Amino acid sequence: MNAASAADVQRTFAAVDLVALRGNVRLLTEHYGQICAVVKADAYGHGLVPCARAAVSGGAVAIAVATPAEGQLLRGCGLQTAIHVLSPAEPLAARLCVHQHLTPYVSSTAFLDAFLDAGGKAEDCFLMLDSGMGREGLLMPDALAALAQSKTPLRFGGIATHLASADAPDDTSQKAQYATFIKDIQALIGIGAASDSTVISINNSAGMLSDNATTPLRNPILHRPGALIYGIAPHPTISFPTTPILTWRARIHIIKTLPPGHAVGYGATFVTQRDSRIATVGVGYADGYPRRVSQETSVLVRGQHARICGVVSMDQLQVDVTDIPDASEGDWVTLIGHEGKASITVATLASWADVPVQWPTSGLSPRVPRRYTGLE
Numbered sequence: 001m002n003a004a005s006a007a008d009v010q011r012t013f014a015a016v017d018l019v020a021l022r023g024n025v026r027l028l029t030e031h032y033g034q035i036c037a038v039v040k041a042d043a044y045g046h047g048l049v050p051c052a053r054a055a056v057s058g059g060a061v062a063i064a065v066a067t068p069a070e071g072q073l074l075r076g077c078g079l080q081t082a083i084h085v086l087s088p089a090e091p092l093a094a095r096l097c098v099h100q101h102l103t104p105y106v107s108s109t110a111f112l113d114a115f116l117d118a119g120g121k122a123e124d125c126f127l128m129l130d131s132g133m134g135r136e137g138l139l140m141p142d143a144l145a146a147l148a149q150s151k152t153p154l155r156f157g158g159i160a161t162h163l164a165s166a167d168a169p170d171d172t173s174q175k176a177q178y179a180t181f182i183k184d185i186q187a188l189i190g191i192g193a194a195s196d197s198t199v200i201s202i203n204n205s206a207g208m209l210s211d212n213a214t215t216p217l218r219n220p221i222l223h224r225p226g227a228l229i230y231g232i233a234p235h236p237t238i239s240f241p242t243t244p245i246l247t248w249r250a251r252i253h254i255i256k257t258l259p260p261g262h263a264v265g266y267g268a269t270f271v272t273q274r275d276s277r278i279a280t281v282g283v284g285y286a287d288g289y290p291r292r293v294s295q296e297t298s299v300l301v302r303g304q305h306a307r308i309c310g311v312v313s314m315d316q317l318q319v320d321v322t323d324i325p326d327a328s329e330g331d332w333v334t335l336i337g338h339e340g341k342a343s344i345t346v347a348t349l350a351s352w353a354d355v356p357v358q359w360p361t362s363g364l365s366p367r368v369p370r371r372y373t374g375l376e
């Protein structure tokens with residue numbers, strides 16, 4: 001008898017639909033204009049290289065990563081498109097950015113100096129301004145001081161900022177950040193450090209969809225969506241019809257009938273109230289399933305929601321399938337995705353785990369094999 005192949009014995013896998021990713025980028029481009037597709041952190045867990053390629057063929061004019069190393073990896077795979085590096089980088093990484101033709105978002109004068117010293121030009125990078133988030137970006141007075149100290153006039157390839165609360169539609173800080181950023185751009189235009197043809201980049205997914213996303217500036221706008229290109233709604237009340245690209249499934253390994261009063265899982269946080277069929281599914285927090293989830297959390301078993309009982313273990317989780325009599329050992333269950341009319345979105349799992357919508361896929365561990373459709 002032949003030995004079973006690795007695929008036969010897989011306990012869990014994540015299917016990634018690159019055709020849907022391409023379609024999402026195309027749709028966003030048609031509605032909102034130029035897109036820099038955010039593929040940092042292994043494309044939020046979906047796979048850096050295949051997702052970057054799919055985003056480019058869907059029409060993204062640029063790709064955004066967090067670190068120069070991620071950019072280098074993409075260049076090594078032959079990606080020719082502009083690669084933006086969003087997070088502040090060590091000045092030591094400036095030379096790598098220059099050699100790999102990466103476009104860093106400059107958040108410190110130390111990095112700017114190192115980038116220019118390494119032969120980079122201001123037009124090859126974006127000036128990142130802190131318009132109110134207090135994370136990356138130069139404060140405007142520091143940016144003005146850097147410009148004043150420069151021996152040669154600096155004209156950046158683009159000017160960017162990042163929104164802190166675009167995914168909270170009622171929050172007023174987005175409006176305030178917009179106002180600050182617009183004022184800063186006008187000031188930079190006033191001193192000749194930018195013009196009305198300088199590219200500006202403000203919006204993440206939620207920012208793009210928000211009513212507050214308006215500017216009187218004539219500058220070309222480059223949006224930076226992450227969540228949306230993967231079909232993840234940034235907030236339940238601000239959605240756009242992109243298609244989810246990920247399905248995450250795992251197999252039921254054993255089903256046991258437990259009598260009433262029997263504990264399930266570490267810490268005995270769940271105790272059966274009736275004769276219960278408890279299925280043990282081969283996926284756990286070491287695969288990236290959130291360890292802490294609310295009591296309503298479920299997976300789909302034969303097209304029906306089955307609640308998780310007890311705590312999620314490292315390699316397994318357990319669900320109550322008492323009311324799903326057909327459920328059998330060896331069944332595939334769905335953690336994210338749909339079965340018939342029932343579905344669990346990434347955003348739903350995020351809300352059960354009380355984490356940001358970007359979390360569940362970004363946390364998918366390398367132990368979960370990715371299966372791609374639509375690979376180029």
Ligand SMILES: Cc1ncc(COP(=O)(O)O)c(C=O)c1O
Nearest residue numbers: 038086162204205224225226227
């Ligand atoms: C600077 C920056 N721009 C854009 C994004 C994309 O955000 P989202 O996934 O909400 O679209 C991120 C994500 O964290 C980011 O850090």
